[in-house]
Every structure is written in C-alpha cells, then in structure tokens.
Amino acid sequence: MNNKGNRRSMWSLNLSTAAIALIPAAIGINYLGKLFAGLLRLPLWLDSIGTVLASILAGPVIGALAGIINNVIFGLTADPISTVYAVTSGAIGLVTGIMAYKGWVSSIKTAAITGLVVGLVAAVVSTPLNILFWGGQTGNVWGDAFFAYLINNNVPLWLASFGNSIIVDVPDKIATVLISYFIFKALPNNFKNIFRGGHEIEEL
Amino acid sequence: MSIIQVQELKYRYPDTERLALDNVSFEIEQGEFIGIVGRNKSGKSTLCYALAGLAPHFFGGGYGGKVVVNGLEIRASEIEEITSDVGLVFENPFSQMTGSKFTVFEEIAFGLENKGIDRTEMVQRIEESLFLLDIEEIKNKNPFSLSGGQMQRVAIASVIAMKPNVLILDEPTSQLDPQGSEDVFRVVENLAKEGITIVMAEHKIEKVAQYSDRVLLLDDGKLVDINTPEHIFSRDDLETHGILAPAATRIAQALDIRDPLTGLYPVTLAGIQRQRGEI
Amino acid sequence: MGAMTLYVKQRSPVHSMDPLTKILYVIVSIAVTYILRELWAIAAMTAVTFLLLVIGKVFRKIIPVLGLSLLLIVSIIVVQGFFNPENETVLFELGFLTFYEEGMRAAALFTLRILNMIGSFGVLILTTKPDDLVESLIKRGFSPRFGYILLSVLQLIPQMSATMGKITDAQRSRGMETDGNLWVRTKAFFPLIVPVVLNSLNETRERAIALEVRGFSSKGKRTFLNVTEDYPYRHVIRGVLLAVLIGAIVWRVWT
Numbered sequence: 001m002n003n004k005g006n007r008r009s010m011w012s013l014n015l016s017t018a019a020i021a022l023i024p025a026a027i028g029i030n031y032l033g034k035l036f037a038g039l040l041r042l043p044l045w046l047d048s049i050g051t052v053l054a055s056i057l058a059g060p061v062i063g064a065l066a067g068i069i070n071n072v073i074f075g076l077t078a079d080p081i082s083t084v085y086a087v088t089s090g091a092i093g094l095v096t097g098i099m100a101y102k103g104w105v106s107s108i109k110t111a112a113i114t115g116l117v118v119g120l121v122a123a124v125v126s127t128p129l130n131i132l133f134w135g136g137q138t139g140n141v142w143g144d145a146f147f148a149y150l151i152n153n154n155v156p157l158w159l160a161s162f163g164n165s166i167i168v169d170v171p172d173k174i175a176t177v178l179i180s181y182f183i184f185k186a187l188p189n190n191f192k193n194i195f196r197g198g199h200e201i202e203e204l
Numbered sequence: 205m206s207i208i209q210v211q212e213l214k215y216r217y218p219d220t221e222r223l224a225l226d227n228v229s230f231e232i233e234q235g236e237f238i239g240i241v242g243r244n245k246s247g248k249s250t251l252c253y254a255l256a257g258l259a260p261h262f263f264g265g266g267y268g269g270k271v272v273v274n275g276l277e278i279r280a281s282e283i284e285e286i287t288s289d290v291g292l293v294f295e296n297p298f299s300q301m302t303g304s305k306f307t308v309f310e311e312i313a314f315g316l317e318n319k320g321i322d323r324t325e326m327v328q329r330i331e332e333s334l335f336l337l338d339i340e341e342i343k344n345k346n347p348f349s350l351s352g353g354q355m356q357r358v359a360i361a362s363v364i365a366m367k368p369n370v371l372i373l374d375e376p377t378s379q380l381d382p383q384g385s386e387d388v389f390r391v392v393e394n395l396a397k398e399g400i401t402i403v404m405a406e407h408k409i410e411k412v413a414q415y416s417d418r419v420l421l422l423d424d425g426k427l428v429d430i431n432t433p434e435h436i437f438s439r440d441d442l443e444t445h446g447i448l449a450p451a452a453t454r455i456a457q458a459l460d461i462r463d464p465l466t467g468l469y470p471v472t473l474a475g476i477q478r479q480r481g482e483i
Numbered sequence: 484m485g486a487m488t489l490y491v492k493q494r495s496p497v498h499s500m501d502p503l504t505k506i507l508y509v510i511v512s513i514a515v516t517y518i519l520r521e522l523w524a525i526a527a528m529t530a531v532t533f534l535l536l537v538i539g540k541v542f543r544k545i546i547p548v549l550g551l552s553l554l555l556i557v558s559i560i561v562v563q564g565f566f567n568p569e570n571e572t573v574l575f576e577l578g579f580l581t582f583y584e585e586g587m588r589a590a591a592l593f594t595l596r597i598l599n600m601i602g603s604f605g606v607l608i609l610t611t612k613p614d615d616l617v618e619s620l621i622k623r624g625f626s627p628r629f630g631y632i633l634l635s636v637l638q639l640i641p642q643m644s645a646t647m648g649k650i651t652d653a654q655r656s657r658g659m660e661t662d663g664n665l666w667v668r669t670k671a672f673f674p675l676i677v678p679v680v681l682n683s684l685n686e687t688r689e690r691a692i693a694l695e696v697r698g699f700s701s702k703g704k705r706t707f708l709n710v711t712e713d714y715p716y717r718h719v720i721r722g723v724l725l726a727v728l729i730g731a732i733v734w735r736v737w738t
Contacts, residue, residue: 017699018262018691020628024303024635025683028643029676035647036675040661040668049676069629073636076613077487079551080604081597132517133600135563135593139555144562151566179672183680191684193218194691199264204214204223262695284701292696298642299689302697303635306486306614313708315697318627320704327708346486348638362697 010059010101019058019195026050026066027073033176044172051093052118052180056105058195060097067093084133091125092118096177111181112174119173123165127158136161143168205275206231207369207401208255212269215250215259224250224259226425227269232403232418234369237396239412239433240405242422243446248405251422252294252374254278255403257286274369288319291363294374297355300362301347308350309334309343312362319366333361336398337391353384357391364395371395373404377411389415413437413450413471421445434468434475452476486637489544489608497539498610501714502619504721505607508535511724512603515731516596522588524731525595532602541609549601556594563590613637622711631699643683650678 029050037046051070055063067089075083099105099114130136136157137144143164150160184192193199208231215225225247232238240248253259260267261283271278274289294300305311312333316326334340337357342350347358356376363371373392377385389411396402396415406412412419412433419436421428423445429436436442437449449457449471456462456469461479463470470476497505512532516525536542563586570583607616617630654674660667 015628016691017694018688020632020699021635021687021691021694022684023632024639025687027636028640028683029680031640032643032647032679033676035644036672039651039675040671042665042668042672046672049680053680065632069632069636073487073633075604076608077489077637078548080548080601080608081552081555083604133593134555134559134597135589137555137558137562139552139558141554141558144558148562148566151562151568154568157568179676182673183677186677187681187684189219190217191688194263194688199218199260199262201260201264202266204216204266204268256696258692258695262692282700283695284698287696287698292692294689294692296686296689299686300693302631302694303638303642303690304614304631305634306638310614310708317705317707318698318701320701320706323706323708323710326706346638348642359693366697 010097011061012059013061015062016195019062022054022058022062022195023066023069026054027070029053030070044175046172046176046179048089048092048173048176049180049183051089052096052176053183054195055093055097056100056180056184057192058097059101060094062195063093063097064090065093067091081139084129085126087129088122088125091121092173095121105177105181105184108178108181111177115174115177116170118177119170120166122169122173123162126165126169127162130161130165131158136164138164138168140164140168207234207274208232208403209272210255210269211271213254213271214266214268215254216266217250217259217263218265220265223425225254228422228425228427229269230420230427230430232401234401235396235399236401236417237415238401238403238430239416239419240403240422241407241409241412241419241436241447242428246422246446247425248422249294249374250425251420252292252372252403252405255370255372256290256292257281257283258292261286287315287368288366289369291366291368291371292374293356293360293363293371293376295376295378297352297359297379298348300359301355306346307344308339308347308358308361311347311358312365315362315366329365329367330361333365336364336394337361338387351384352380353387356380356384356388360388360391360395364400368400370401370403373402373406375405375407378407409437409448410450410452410472413452421447433471434463434466437471438468486613487640488613488637489548489605490612491541491544491609493540493610495539495541495610497535497541497606499714500610500720501717502607502611502616503623504714504717504724505611506616507721507724509603509607511728513596513600514728516599518731518735520592520735522591522595525592525599529595529599529602532599532606535606536602536609539606539610541605544609545602545605548605549598552597552601556597559593559597560587560590563587563593618707618709619711622707627705628699631694643679646682647675647679650675 027050030047033049034045034047037044051067054066068086071082071086071089095118104110104114130138137147146167147160147164150163211229213225213228214223216223242248250259254271257278276289302314305314309330312330313326334343337360339357342354377388393415416433418430419433420430421436428445437453442449452472453469456476461476470479512528516528519525536545564582567586567589569585572584574582574584574587614634617633621627621630659671
C-alpha cells in the first residue's frame with residue numbers, strides 16, 4: 001500500500017468528489033459480484049466485494065458509507081429486509097478500511113486474517129439484529145438448520161444465533177477480502193491514489 | 205488582455221517522474237477557436253485539465269508556472285470558482301452524465317442547482333442551451349436512453365448552461381459515430397459564433413483545419429508551435445511530431461498550390477479553391 | 484434500460500402524500516410493532532399498513548416483495564414452533580409433529596412484524612418517485628452529496644448490469660467454463676469481475692471530473708428546478724404518527 005508522503009488521517013470526513021462517486025460504483029460491484037457468484041453457482045454470496053474495495057481504496061469512512069447505503073438502496077428497491085443489515089455492511093466497510101490502512105491487506109496471509117476478522121465482526125453485529133428482528137434466524141437454510149440443532153441441544157439463544165451467523169459469514173468474508181486483495185493488486189497505479197483525496201501539490 | 209495566459213507551465217501527475225507538460229507558454233484571445241493537436245500522450249488532455257483547473261486541484265501532483273483564465277489565477281483558486289468561468293467536456297459521453305437525473309432537462313439543471321441559480325433564470329438558461337445544442341426534442345428523455353452523439357450534446361449543453369467564458373473540449377467526438385461527430389462539430393461551431401472562446405483537443409485533423417483560428421501543436425509535453433492552421437500544417441517537420449496534414453494540404457502540396465503572399469499551403473478544400481481563383 | 488425502482492405510477496391519496504411523512508410512517512409503524520408485544524396491537528398495525536397499500540392501489544405489487552422473505556417466515560414458523568425453548572403447551576399435533584402454543588405465538592409475532600416491515604416499506608417505495616423522495620430530504624437539510632449517491636445508484640446499476648451481459652458473453656465466447664468443479668468455477672470468477680471493476684473505476688474517475696466541472700463541490704446555497712409541492716394535512720398526519728409512537732412507548736413501560 002502507498003505509505004509515502006504525508007497521508008491524511010483515515011478519519012477525515014472531508015470527502016472528495018472522487019470518493020463520493022466511488023460509492024455508487026462500489027454498490028454496483030457488490031451487485032455484480034453476487035450475480036456472478038450465482039451464475040457460477042459458487043457456494044458464497046460474494047456480495048460485498050465493492051464495499052471492501054472501496055474501503056481499501058478510500059478508507060473506512062467511505063467503506064462504511066458504501067456498506068450502509070448499499071443495504072438502504074436494496075431495501076428501497078428490492079428487498080426491505082436487507083435494510084436491517086445496513087449496520088452489518090457498514091461494520092464490514094469500517095473494519096476493512098481500518099485494517100487496510102494499518103497495512104493488513106498487503107499479502108495473501110494478512111488479507112485472509114482481515115477476512116476472518118471482518119467475518120467475525122459481521123457475525124457479532126448481525127446476531128443481535130437477527131435475535132431482535134426475527135428471533136435468531138437468518139433465512140439461510142443451512143444456518144437455520146444449525147441454529148435449530150443448537151437450540152434443541154439447550155444452547156443459549158444468543159450463542160446459537162451467533163453460530164448461525166458465523167457459518168454463513170466467515171467463509172464468505174475471507175473469500176471476499178482475498179478476491180478484493182487480488183483485484184486491488186492488479187489495479188493500475190493511477191486508480192490507487194485518486195480516491196484518497198487531499199492531494200498534496202508540489203511546487204516545480 | 206488575453207482571456208487565457210499560460211506562462212512556463214510545468215505539470216507532473218502524482219507518483220510519476222515524467223513532466224506531462226513541460227514549460228508551456230502561450231496566450232489566447234477572447235472569442236478565438238483554438239485546436240490542440242499532437243500524438244497520443246503528448247499532453248493534450250493534461251493541457252485541457254490545466255486550463256480547467258483540474259490539474260492540479262483534482263489530480264494533485266507537481267505544478268509550476270502560471271495559468272490565468274479570465275483574470276483568475278488557476279493555482280490560487282478553488283475548482284468551484286474556476287468552473288464558473290471554464291467549462292470542460294471530454295471524450296466519454298456516458299461518464300459525463302451525472303446519473304442522478306432522470307430527464308435531459310433535469311440533467312442540464314444539475315450544475316445550475318449546485319450554483320444556486322434562481323429558478324426562473326435556470327429554466328431560461330436550460331431552454332437556451334437546448335436550442336443552441338439542437339436537442340429540444342429529447343428534453344424529456346432519460347439521458348441514458350440517448351445515442352452517444354446526443355449524450356455528448358447534452359454534456360455540452362450542461363456545461364454551456366453554466367455560461368462559461370471559455371469552453372474546453374477534450375476529443376469530444378472520438379467515441380462517436382460519424383453522424384454523431386458531425387452533429388457535435390456543428391453545434392460547437394454555433395457556440396463559437398456566439399462568441400465563446402473555444403479550446404478543442406482533437407484527432408480529426410480536417411475538423412481542426414476547418415474550424416480553428418489557430419492551432420496549438422504539442423509533442424512530449426512541450427509546445428512546438430501555436431499559429432494559424434496554414435502555418436502549422438505547412439510545417440516540414442509535421443510528421444516527426446506524429447501529425448499527418450489534412451488531405452487538402454497534402455493535395456495542395458502535391459499540386460504545389462500555395463498562397464502567393466505567404467507561401468503557405470491551404471488546409472481545406474475551400475482554401476484550395478480560393479487559391480485557384482474558383483471562389 | 485430504466486432505473487432501478489419499484490415505484491408504481493398511479494393517482495392515489497397515498498401517492499400524493501408528502502414523502503417525509505411516508506418515511507415517518509415507515510419508522511413509526513416498524514417501531515410500534517417491535518415495542519409492543521400484544522399480538523392484537525401488532526396485527527392492527529399490520530392491517531393499517533396493508534390498508535394503505537390497498538388505498539395506494541399497489542397491494543398486488545407488494546406480493547413479489549413479500550415472496551423474497553417467504554423462506555425466512557417459513558423458517559421462523561418451523562424453528563420457533565418446534566424448537567422454541569419456552570415450548571410447553573401443546574397446541575395441536577399433526578402426525579408425529581407437535582406444535583406448541585408458545586412457539587407458535589412467537590412465530591406469529593415475528594411473522595406479523597416482518598409483514599408489517601415489508602408492507603410499510605412498500606407504502607413508501609411503491610408510491611413515491613425516487614427523485615421526489617431524495618429531493619424532499621435534501622430540501623430538509625439532508626446532504627446533497629448523499630442525495631446524489633442514492634439517486635445515481637438507481638441508474639448506474641442497471642447500466643452496469645447491461646455491461647455485465649456483454650462481459651459474460653465475451654468470456655463465454657473465449658471458452659470460460661461456467662460448469663466444471665468448484666475450483667474451475669472459482670477461477671472463472673476473476674475474468675468476470677476484474678473488467679467490471681476496472682471499467683467502473685475508470686468511469687468513476689471521469690464522472691468525478693464531470694461532477695466537479697458542474698459545481699458539485701459548491702458550498703453556497705443551492706436552488707431546485709422542481710418547485711416544492713404543498714402537501715395538505717401533513718402536520719396533522721405527522722402529529723398523529725408521533726402520538727401513536729409515544730403511546731406505544733408509554734404502554735410498553737406501563738404494563
């Protein structure tokens with residue numbers, strides 16, 4: 001990652017126009033990632049590649065916004081249920097952005113670890129939402145079967161629901177961050193700095 | 205005073221070593237039509253960005269020298285001030301549509317809403333731009349349902365509605381089909397007649413020859429020459445700068461048809477006819 | 484290719500309501516069904532929501548949207564009905580399956596809440612033009628830059644999908660394997676997604692330039708092409724909604 005020069009704080013809320021325009025693109029990439037995964041019958045969602053890339057390219061603020069707006073938009077245009085998970089998507093963007101800034105998306109190994117952390121965070125955030133809104137389920141067949149099995153064996157509700165989220169989220173997020181890392185590495189250099197904003201102008 | 209003054213302009217993109225513009229100086233007068241020519245990567249687009257303030261304010265990078273447009277010093281100004289004076293239109297018509305508007309009329313309003321133009325004046329300016337660009341019949345269509353040529357004219361209308369003194373066009377027709385290109389050139393000519401200063405980077409050399417008052421030749425980020433089309437296209441070293449003279453000039457060279465006073469070759473068919481006393 | 488929206492063009496009292504009032508309705512009606520635990524109250528709220536859909540002449544349009552959550556609802560009924568830890572009282576038996584009252588009650592509660600959530604979103608999105616919705620938010624102080632993001636997504640995603648069609652065709656014609664084992668299919672993911680990303684980042688950069696040139700970063704006061712409509716009774720309706728919300732909170736705390 002680009003570490004030279006005096007970079008701005010990753011928490012700057014002074015968002016550049018390029019960073020703003022990146023959000024719709026990120027949401028589009030999320031959507032197409034999901035479609036391609038479906039087309040290839042991959043056993044994963046892969047519906048947050050755009051959010052993760054936006055976080056890597058433009059930091060945690062843009063990443064979180066891309067995640068939140070992604071779910072709000074799908075709530076308003078296709079499936080209202082997805083709005084509930086705006087919090088989860090926001091957390092995914094936030095955590096990826098922070099870890100990428102700290103250099104944790106710079107090799108296959110670090111990207112896989114970031115994916116694991118992102119998956120765990122996603123599960124931690126989703127669990128209370130799932131319990132509050134639908135009593136602990138997710139609507140994912142395998143996850144819910146696992147949930148029913150745990151409940152039936154007297155595992156506490158919150159733990160069963162967390163287990164449900166984990167088996168859905170963790171593998172998906174590891175794959176998502178790895179794929180995003182490979183794509184990021186393949187990007188031409190002029191894409192890597194344009195979205196950060198706050199360009200220094202050097203006198204010649 | 206000249207509307208555009210460029211003095212010893214140097215510019216380099218961030219994270220690169222090569223100067224995209226290297227010590228470029230020239231002046232442009234109010235109402236002139238300037239064509240910029242040069243091979244790929246010669247700095248045409250960068251010069252357009254520098255006149256519109258995007259270099260350095262959008263891209264960052266290294267900057268030296270001075271650019272003054274309509275009395276505004278670019279380096280010391282903010283993009284939003286510059287955009288009131290300078291309009292920019294570029295290649296890809298699709299990415300110039302904002303995406304947030306659902307009709308052509310609203311699309312043209314986008315910039316005016318941002319600038320806080322009073323509603324009555326806004327509607328009047330939009331109507332005017334629709335007329336100038338000859339796109340009145342598509343004003344209620346969705347911008348994304350248009351052809352490339354129509355979309356490009358909407359992009360120009362959107363910029364023109366902001367009433368810039370200078371319009372910069374960076375290869376506005378290179379992604380359009382012949383009919384679409386022809387329509388765009390026609391409306392740009394109309395705008396020139398309205399007195400707007402026009403700077404157009406363009407590969408289609410015939411069009412540059414036809415419309416330009418003066419032509420600016422760039423090579424490797426350096427200004428080779430800025431002069432009348434006849435001067436530029438009569439240069440012996442034109443091809444070493446990656447430029448092929450217009451067909452009319454090459455025919456005139458083959459037949460040795462020149463202006464007896466200047467010794468220069470004509471650059472258009474009309475020019476040839478003039479020299480042969482046919483007009 | 485059109486924009487991504489569920490909006491149904493119609494004339495109805497719900498269509499001519501203020502978008503902000505409809506947003507408030509979504510928030511209040513969802514909040515009320517989660518604040519209260521009484522089945523009758525939640526059923527009543529859900530009934531009001533669906534009545535609004537009928538008045539708005541969009542009831543049939545909500546059915547496919549509800550369909551998306553069918554799996555979730557079935558899962559809730561099965562899991563809660565059989566496995567709810569509080570299950571004690573047998574409601575009925577169907578062969579070897581035993582349904583418990585507590586579980587079925589919980590399932591009914593969650594199902595009604597989900598129906599109301601989807602229905603109330605429907606009241607908003609099926610009867611409100613997206614640009615009217617965003618513009619009314621901006622006029623009330625919502626950031627125009629966020630407004631831009633919301634609206635542009637609606638048009639850019641269909642555009643990107645159209646590009647996707649071209650990319651998949653191109654890759655298929657180059658012999659991309661969409662069949663074969665998991666590893667083969669996983670590898671095929673990259674030649675599909677990479678052009679999409681490159682293309683959209685390039686367009687993003689160019690669009691950012693176009694936006695800058697058209698005063699997107701202007702900090703001054705902005706104006707609007709479309710004049711604000713006057714919505715009768717909006718204050719009364721909002722007052723009633725807030726009263727219902729406060730009433731629900733008081734009821735929950737009281738009982």
